[in-house]
Amino acid sequence: MEPVITQDVQTELDRHAKKPVYIHLETTNGAYASHFDETFFSSGAYIRNAQLEYEHGKITGSGPFRVGLKTAIGWVYAEGITHFEKDGTGRLLLAGHDFSGKLAVALQISETPFE
Numbered sequence: 865m866e867p868v869i870t871q872d873v874q875t876e877l878d879r880h881a882k883k884p885v886y887i888h889l890e891t892t893n894g895a896y897a898s899h900f901d902e903t904f905f906s907s908g909a910y911i912r913n914a915q916l917e918y919e920h921g922k923i924t925g926s927g928p929f930r931v932g933l934k935t936a937i938g939w940v941y942a943e944g945i946t947h948f949e950k951d952g953t954g955r956l957l958l959a960g961h962d963f964s965g966k967l968a969v970a971l972q973i974s975e976t977p978f979e
Contacts, residue, residue, distance in 0.1 A: 865947040865959060870923050873931070873948050876956040877921030880973050887914045887933075888972040889942060913977045916940070928960055931971055942971035 918933035932941035944960035960969035
């Protein structure tokens, strides 16, 4: 993955708009390691292979970035995006890493289901 280049991400968001896509959206603030500090409140969210069609997507901010997908009935968004990649199968992979390099948020868009 490389640091976000907003125009490249926007181009990919536009390419996936107005067609059925599969979404992977995940957040974590350390849920996998909360057992090391009982006073730390961990939280997270995870959804994989949710199929939707978005009218348009938008990347905003000056970094870390927010990426939103406008659907017919509302929004899906991820905040804290720092890195991106268009992989060999055409999927858009977005990630946000914290100051220590750990994954905090991921938003991935694919025209085929994730395995």
